[in-house]
Amino acid sequence: MPALSPSIPALRDAFGDVIERALVSCGDTIAYVRRDRAHDVLAWLKDTPGQEFDYLTDLTAVEYRDPERPLEVVYQLRSLARRADLRIKVALDREEPLEVRSVYDLWRGADWLEREVYDMFGIVFQGHPDLRRILMWDTYVEGHPLRKDFPLRGHFSRAEQTRQALAANPEAHYSLEELSIAEAFHELPRDMRERLRRGERGFVR
Amino acid sequence: MLQPYIPILLLIAFVVANAILILGLSHLLSTYRRTPVKLAPYESGMPTLGDARERFSVKFYLVAMLFIIFDIETVFLFPWAVAFAQLRPLAGVLILEAAVFVAVLAVGYVYIWKRGALQWD
Amino acid sequence: MGLTGPAVRRPREELASVSAMSPNWITTRLDFLTNWARANSLWPMPFGTACCAIEFMATAASRFDLARFGMERMSFSPRQADVLICAGRLPFKLAPVIRRIWDQMPQPKWCISMGACASTGGIFDNYSMVQGIDTIIPVDVYVPGCPPRPEGLMYGILLLQKKIKGESFTDDSLREERPVGPDGLYLPPDRVDELSEPFGNSISQTRSA
Numbered sequence: 001m002p003a004l005s006p007s008i009p010a011l012r013d014a015f016g017d018v019i020e021r022a023l024v025s026c027g028d029t030i031a032y033v034r035r036d037r038a039h040d041v042l043a044w045l046k047d048t049p050g051q052e053f054d055y056l057t058d059l060t061a062v063e064y065r066d067p068e069r070p071l072e073v074v075y076q077l078r079s080l081a082r083r084a085d086l087r088i089k090v091a092l093d094r095e096e097p098l099e100v101r102s103v104y105d106l107w108r109g110a111d112w113l114e115r116e117v118y119d120m121f122g123i124v125f126q127g128h129p130d131l132r133r134i135l136m137w138d139t140y141v142e143g144h145p146l147r148k149d150f151p152l153r154g155h156f157s158r159a160e161q162t163r164q165a166l167a168a169n170p171e172a173h174y175s176l177e178e179l180s181i182a183e184a185f186h187e188l189p190r191d192m193r194e195r196l197r198r199g200e201r202g203f204v205r
Numbered sequence: 206m207l208q209p210y211i212p213i214l215l216l217i218a219f220v221v222a223n224a225i226l227i228l229g230l231s232h233l234l235s236t237y238r239r240t241p242v243k244l245a246p247y248e249s250g251m252p253t254l255g256d257a258r259e260r261f262s263v264k265f266y267l268v269a270m271l272f273i274i275f276d277i278e279t280v281f282l283f284p285w286a287v288a289f290a291q292l293r294p295l296a297g298v299l300i301l302e303a304a305v306f307v308a309v310l311a312v313g314y315v316y317i318w319k320r321g322a323l324q325w326d
Numbered sequence: 327m328g329l330t331g332p333a334v335r336r337p338r339e340e341l342a343s344v345s346a347m348s349p350n351w352i353t354t355r356l357d358f359l360t361n362w363a364r365a366n367s368l369w370p371m372p373f374g375t376a377c378c379a380i381e382f383m384a385t386a387a388s389r390f391d392l393a394r395f396g397m398e399r400m401s402f403s404p405r406q407a408d409v410l411i412c413a414g415r416l417p418f419k420l421a422p423v424i425r426r427i428w429d430q431m432p433q434p435k436w437c438i439s440m441g442a443c444a445s446t447g448g449i450f451d452n453y454s455m456v457q458g459i460d461t462i463i464p465v466d467v468y469v470p471g472c473p474p475r476p477e478g479l480m481y482g483i484l485l486l487q488k489k490i491k492g493e494s495f496t497d498d499s500l501r502e503e504r505p506v507g508p509d510g511l512y513l514p515p516d517r518v519d520e521l522s523e524p525f526g527n528s529i530s531q532t533r534s535a
Contacts, residue, residue: 158518
């Protein structure tokens with residue numbers, strides 16, 4: 001069997017049995033981490049000299065077809081200086097609330113990645129500054145599409161989906177930062193600033 | 206006295222009448238099918254965000270103003286040149302007068318240059 | 327959200343009497359002239375979302391020139407466009423956008439649904455894709471293909487030209503605006519469901535819990 005990444009013995013030394021198990025799959029090292037200490041493990045991996053996993057390549061989630069297996073949040077880490085990869089998986093029991101601590105404070109790129117996982121799986125990231133849907137529209141009520149109990153075509157009829165889609169206003173809930181008006185906000189005319197502050201969006205005369 | 210200008214006036218009158226005729230006919234003969242959404246401003250299919258009234262940078266006004274001043278200076282030099290041709294004996298005085306005029310404006314030019322009014326940013 | 331509302335129209339006395347007339351030589355000659363002008367100068371609004379947009383660009387390029395059909399000038403503003411060419415799949419999130427753009431196009435306007443995804447949802451029979459833009463806007467010509475060959479798209483455009491040449495300017499029903507109704511739908515719900523029904527291989531794909 002190909003060798004485990006050298007980070008694994010270091011992790012075991014630092015965290016003991018928080019690291020549930022580690023294996024190698026297709027040349028990639030995967031470490032399963034307990035949910036309650038996941039953020040500490042990731043922070044240790046990012047900040048410790050010798051580990052320095054400063055790049056979060058991807059943050060996603062998996063639900064397997066077998067209903068016995070838990071959901072897993074997958075963190076794909078990379079150390080740019082050492083050119084090393086590591087995959088951390090956090091298993092989430094379906095019986096308990098699907099929550100895990102956000103890594104937004106460690107890697108800013110986790111912002112939208114965690115929003116996508118929330119949108120598609122319903123996993124809540126505690127501590128995320130702006131956790132809302134990103135791929136589906138904000139007021140989407142059908143559920144979380146990539147869950148296995150979500151039917152391929154959605155829960156509602158096509159007519160109902162069309163009606164809800166036509167009624168959704170995709171821009172209504174955008175933050176000012178996303179609209180790139182934040183930097184220029186103080187230069188806007190006063191009445192426009194007031195309207196934006198009140199949350200007013202477009203109107204049809 | 207106004208004889209040579211009659212063709213131009215006729216042309217202007219014809220152009221104006223033509224424009225009014227075309228716009229008026231299309232207004233009278235057309236059907237309007239206005240809906241509230243159709244009249245809304247186009248913003249790539251999204252509801253509009255604020256209006257289009259933005260504050261202009263004052264740089265444009267500054268450039269326009271400076272242009273006018275130096276353009277008028279040039280305009281004044283044209284009749285001076287014509288008069289110069291007709292007043293040959295007074296050549297020295299005329300050149301001196303024009304030099305004083307240009308010098309006054311040149312002082313103004315150096316002033317705005319040093320003040321940075323010609324810098325775009 | 328502003329998509330509903332009556333179409334305000336001021337019928338002209340002359341046009342009302344003309345449309346009550348039976349077709350005669352003058353109206354047919356005028357029809358011929360109007361339709362010839364409209365058909366040969368269609369300015370498309372390319373609503374390209376995906377792969378079909380690339381094929382549309384290829385059709386407009388030099389090898390399969392679209393300019394020779396009068397479609398030289400692509401209009402990316404609906405205000406100056408005659409035909410909306412929806413090239414590519416349409417997610418539900420983009421549905422209000424295309425509806426609004428269609429509403430903002432002035433009459434006369436037509437729509438070409440290019441490709442399988444715009445016509446029926448294509449291979450994407452799932453929770454996020456509109457199963458055919460005809461559930462949202464009225465379509466005149468459907469061009470099948472994934473993506474259609476440039477020759478296929480040109481055939482569709484020529485079909486549209488033929489359709490335009492068969493119209494009459496006295497027929498007001500052709501130029502009627504049909505905005506989204508107060509229930510938020512353009513077609514009645516059972517019609518939307520009927521148009522979106524799975525067919526072919528999709529019938530076997532019923533993945534659910």
